[in-house]
Amino acid sequence: MSDAFVSPAPAATTASVTPAAVEVVGVDKIFTAKKKATVTALEKVDLTVAPGEFVSLIGPSGCGKSTLLRLIADLDSPSLGSISVFGKTARQARLDQEYGIAFQQAGLLPWRTVTGNIELPLELHGVGSAARKARSAELLALVGLSDFAQSYPDQLSGGMQQRVAIARALAESPRLLLMDEPFGALDEMTRERMQTELVRITAETGAAVVFVTHSIPEAVYLSNRVVVMSPRPGRIRDVLTVSLGSAAERTEQLRENEAFFENVSRVRELLHGEAPVGIRGVETR
Amino acid sequence: MRSSAGTARTILAPVLLGIALLAVWQLVIVAFDVKPFIVPGPVAIGGEFGKNISTVLAGAAVTGWNALVGLVVGAVVGILFAVLAALVRVVDELSAAVVSAVAVVPIVALAPVLYSMFGAGAETARQLVAAIAVFIPVYINTLRGLRQVRPVHRDLLHVYAASAWQTSRTVTIPGALPFIFTGLRIASSLAVISALIAEYFGGPVGGLGKSITTAASGSNYSLAWAYVLGAILVGLVFYSVTLGIERIATRHYKPAT
Numbered sequence: 454m455s456d457a458f459v460s461p462a463p464a465a466t467t468a469s470v471t472p473a474a475v476e477v478v479g480v481d482k483i484f485t486a487k488k489k490a491t492v493t494a495l496e497k498v499d500l501t502v503a504p505g506e507f508v509s510l511i512g513p514s515g516c517g518k519s520t521l522l523r524l525i526a527d528l529d530s531p532s533l534g535s536i537s538v539f540g541k542t543a544r545q546a547r548l549d550q551e552y553g554i555a556f557q558q559a560g561l562l563p564w565r566t567v568t569g570n571i572e573l574p575l576e577l578h579g580v581g582s583a584a585r586k587a588r589s590a591e592l593l594a595l596v597g598l599s600d601f602a603q604s605y606p607d608q609l610s611g612g613m614q615q616r617v618a619i620a621r622a623l624a625e626s627p628r629l630l631l632m633d634e635p636f637g638a639l640d641e642m643t644r645e646r647m648q649t650e651l652v653r654i655t656a657e658t659g660a661a662v663v664f665v666t667h668s669i670p671e672a673v674y675l676s677n678r679v680v681v682m683s684p685r686p687g688r689i690r691d692v693l694t695v696s697l698g699s700a701a702e703r704t705e706q707l708r709e710n711e712a713f714f715e716n717v718s719r720v721r722e723l724l725h726g727e728a729p730v731g732i733r734g735v736e737t738r
Numbered sequence: 739m740r741s742s743a744g745t746a747r748t749i750l751a752p753v754l755l756g757i758a759l760l761a762v763w764q765l766v767i768v769a770f771d772v773k774p775f776i777v778p779g780p781v782a783i784g785g786e787f788g789k790n791i792s793t794v795l796a797g798a799a800v801t802g803w804n805a806l807v808g809l810v811v812g813a814v815v816g817i818l819f820a821v822l823a824a825l826v827r828v829v830d831e832l833s834a835a836v837v838s839a840v841a842v843v844p845i846v847a848l849a850p851v852l853y854s855m856f857g858a859g860a861e862t863a864r865q866l867v868a869a870i871a872v873f874i875p876v877y878i879n880t881l882r883g884l885r886q887v888r889p890v891h892r893d894l895l896h897v898y899a900a901s902a903w904q905t906s907r908t909v910t911i912p913g914a915l916p917f918i919f920t921g922l923r924i925a926s927s928l929a930v931i932s933a934l935i936a937e938y939f940g941g942p943v944g945g946l947g948k949s950i951t952t953a954a955s956g957s958n959y960s961l962a963w964a965y966v967l968g969a970i971l972v973g974l975v976f977y978s979v980t981l982g983i984e985r986i987a988t989r990h991y992k993p994a995t
């Protein structure tokens with residue numbers, strides 16, 4: 454239980470003055486489909502993400518990972534409980550563009566160039582064309598696509614499209630990134646390269662990340678903490694703190710590392726473990 | 739290399755087929771001694787077409803212009819109306835009934851009424867007939883396209899807190915472009931047909947429709963068919979130009995992730 458609320462070392466000193474990046478308290482989400490049984494997608498979910506922290510949500514499909522992310526993004530609202538983002542309501546945080554978001558589908562606009570896609574949020578929020586151009590050039594360099602500024606999405610590979618989507622999510626320098634299986638549709642090689650890049654990008658931008666995945670190595674490689682969820686109803690089963698060092702230390706070699714494998718096994722055990730681990734499972738029954 | 743060979747084949751095959759069909763047609767005319775009032779042979783039609791090329795072109799210009807005005811007006815009104823219907827629910831509900839009613843009316847049947855409204859000396863009635871005929875498929879297809887927004891795009895624009903108009907401008911309308919062009923392709927042929935048929939019901943002379951009826955009633959069958967050939971060519975030009983613009987405008991609309 455306490456694990457879920459411990460901030461990682463760098464953020465701990467400022468935690469009292471800076472509000473948490475994400476604070477989810479006692480959230481339930483119940484879907485009521487027409488003429489069908491209701492689905493309890495989330496039950497009694499508590500989660501705090503500190504500024505600059507990388508948190509992964511992992512669990513079998515249908516356990517409510519996307520639902521939780523959509524609630525934080527104010528794409529849907531909780532049936533019970535409260536959500537705040539940087540001390541604001543989820544809605545206010547969305548209106549203030551406090552977060553950037555990326556989905557499993559890159560969701561680029563096929564009729565816009567790469568630059569046009571990255572500039573979309575800036576354009577919608579009234580940023581002048583010179584400033585837009587400067588920012589998109591910067592972001593293209595960050596994701597390594599400077600040579601493709603004027604290409605169209607149909608001329609890019611899946612991995613490149615996803616990098617454009619990440620650049621777009623970063624366009625307004627958000628302090629929080631919400632990502633729903635952004636590498637889910639990529640092949641293993643591309644996927645690992647994207648993971649390494651994401652570690653570098655988040656280190657450079659200092660943004661907090663809530664990252665949905667169902668890949669255990671991916672969660673372990675990327676995260677400060679891994680939140681393990683269980684299905685029907687979706688709950689947080691346990692939270693694992695991963696300490697694999699700073700971004701600079703998390704190189705490709707890390708994937709071969711003893712500590713990495715140890716954490717992978719621990720997450721696997723938590724995922725497959727029969728008895729619900731932690732107090733949360735006990736206190737309800 | 740392969741694509742140019744492919745293009746050659748897609749162009750060459752229909753051309754060869756067309757030539758073969760024309761040859762068979764001419765052969766049947768000669769072999770069975772078919773009278774021109776039933777159907778003249780391609781050689782006779784081609785001859786009349788060559789002899790009267792200037793009047794055919796003049797007629798094509800008149801009919802083509804009426805069709806073009808109708809196409810542009812009908813398409814602009816159709817697209818604007820569809821955008822409005824997609825944005826404002828009431829407009830959608832009200833227009834649904836009206837559009838289904840208009841869709842079953844044979845538009846050219848309105849021509850005689852419109853001639854008396856605008857005067858028999860003006861081309862306005864013909865352009866209006868074409869415009870109404872164009873409006874229907876453009877409106878229906880555009881509206882269908884405007885309703886096809888991908889959920890991921892909808893979510894994205896919600897996240898950006900975009901206004902309804904911003905959403906239409908950046909996502910909904912550009913996303914509907916392939917559907918709009920489907921409507922326009924259907925409409926381009928309809929515009930020519932409507933403008934042409936409307937001439938049968940009155941109005942000033944000079945267009946291809948009037949020339950066809952005049953030549954036919956004067957028993958000048960090969961000439962009548964030469965004008966029909968002119969009308970077919972006008973229709974083909976309208977269709978090809980629309981298709982060409984569509985190809986260029988939607989060249990990047992591949993299924994994207």
Ligand SMILES: Nc1ncnc2c1ncn2[C@@H]1O[C@H](COP(=O)(O)OP(=O)(O)O)[C@@H](O)[C@H]1O
Nearest residue numbers: 484486492494513514515516517518519520521
């Ligand atoms: N809009 C919705 N309406 C009804 N049920 C939904 C909706 N969205 C998700 N669900 C249900 O909620 C549960 C959790 O879904 P989701 O959050 O997408 O799972 P995950 O992302 O972990 O695979 C599933 O049982 C799913 O069927």
Ligand SMILES: [Mg+2]
Nearest residue numbers: 518519520633
């Ligand atoms: Mg999901």
